[in-house]
Amino acid sequence: MPWPDLRTFLAYLEEQGDLLRIREAVSWEYEIVALTRQTSDLQGPALLCERVVGSAFPVLSGLFAARRRVAQALEVPEERLYDLYREREERPITPVLVDSGPCQEVVLHGADIDLYALPILLHYERDGGRYITAGMQVVRDPVSGQRNVSIHRMLLLDRNHLSVYAPPGRHTRAVIERNLDAGRPTEIATVIGSEPALQIATQARVPLGVDEYAIAGGLRGAPLELVRCQTLDLEVPATAELVIEGRTLPGASCADGPFGEYPGTYSAVKQAPVLEVTAITWRRGAIYQNALTGMPMTENHWMMQPAATAMVWREAYKLCPEVRAVHVTPGGAARHHVVVSIKKRHDAEARNLALALLAAPLGAKQVIVVDHDIDVFDPLQVEWACNVRVQPDRDVIIVPNLYSPTLDPSAPAERTSAKMAIDATAPLGRLEEFAPARIPNFERYDLRRYLAPERAAGRSGR
Ligand SMILES: Cc1cc2nc3c(=O)[nH]c(=O)nc-3n(C[C@H](O)[C@H](O)[C@H](O)COP(=O)(O)O)c2cc1C
Ligand SMILES: [Mn+2]
Known part of the structure; x- marks a missing residue:
């Protein structure tokens, strides 16, 4: 049974010891973010801060700070997360409209709207202000009539205005334009x-025109239930905790940024559209959710990784049916660096694939192709392959001026980057010459027979 709402999922996590309630009062100024950083680094529990200074709303932060919770969200074993995500992403289930839902138990209009009542967090030292980071923006494309749902950070401007950070290339931006x-x-x-x-x-x-609500239905194996908004011609999940309804002001823009972003560095100040809030609705006892981003890995990265992996897999499979595994690595901020393993069938295959992936829509900056004997998830093995199977003058290809993600601070121009392909595969048919030296009958011998029992069980013994 899919999770009907956030609260049931949190109750499950609490039962598993994977939700930490913080009952002392904490501050929206850096404190919750610092605690979320620490639980992210420990792969620790999600945090539910019950009392936040100056706000009546509790704050959930770090819900996806550990990958296991992404798997639990989809009710799949963690080791099958990427494969099952990809399969289910390809089987969308259309949402259904219902008459009413708890997300509108409280409705505020007009002068009652006050965004300062929300515990919107201040994240990093040089940030341009307080940012909503886990808000999912629902819009309707005027051309296809289809919905789009994606996450964009929003800067708190005043009681009833927010910015929307949706750079060129994003569907929300395309709809606004x-x-x-x-x-x-x-x-x-x-x-x-x-x-x-x-x-x-x-x-x-997925392309603009594919409704992410339907993707969510596919991921959970059952349709989402939606209700109509109070002041907009849009629909939101019936059991959502909180909804901010609003309209952009055509012609208006505001300075947005800096903000400590997913590459781990700050984004620059840019002009962004301004949203005027027309209503705020919530469920009684609403939980305000924050998502941490910044130096990988954070929940931002764990949330992006399954979809990025699925996209690379699909692109790779078009060229190479023997793709074995894909890793969109943490050091590349779960977006900029890709490692792919293949069972090579012709000598140029790895180079061809690496170049194709550099040009593919993810915008990766570095692609390493390894043989099928290398575990793409083990950075030691990948580096080892780059050591013993790569001659840089022959196997590293550098291409200037391709499309790239916006937030790489080393980029020479917006959405532009030089890129690097590394063919770390052995020459076709000669993998044995490039294989790790092996010990005959290795499995027959067992050091554990000679070790003290606590060491044999894998404990350090120190
Ligand atoms: C926690 C979190 C925060 C994000 N913040 C932003 C953001 O501020 N701006 C942005 O363009 N993308 C942001 N993203 C990434 C987009 O949500 C993501 O690329 C999405 O697929 C874009 O949707 P679209 O394909 O419909 O354009 C964020 C992702 C996560 C998980
Ligand atoms: Mn979209």
């Missing part, structure tokens, strides 16, 4: 705190 061309505002419903599959589905790398 299409409306702007016709001189129209864009209606945006921002959902904070939903059942967990939708939060992962927002990261799906």
